[in-house]
Amino acid sequence: MSDMQELLKTIRLQKENQKKRSMTVAGKLKDRILKGKKTNEEWLQLKKDVNDFFQSDASEEDKKMLGGYTESLNMICSAIEEGRI
DSSP states (O other): OHHHHHHHHHHHHHHHHHHHHHTSHHHHHHHHHHSSOOOHHHHHHHHHHHHHHHHTTOOHHHHHHHHTTHHHHHHHHHHHHTTOO
16 A cells, blocks of 8 residues: 555656646746647747747756757748748
8 A cells, every 4th residue: 555655646746746847937838839829920939939948047957848849849930931831
């Protein structure tokens, strides 16, 4: 039973940490990247906001987490900037 309690405690702590992270600037930017349709202007503004975040003094952990979500953002913005969208 003790092993099960430890497992449940670990799961609960991970969920709490994930919830806290989603409330950070990095979490909010990640949510913006992942959420629905955007106009071309919204995509470009999001790219600017993400670039500003990477230039900030945010934690390396938050920057690393957000970095995992930026590839598609960069691809979309490149297509917009090149007039392909």
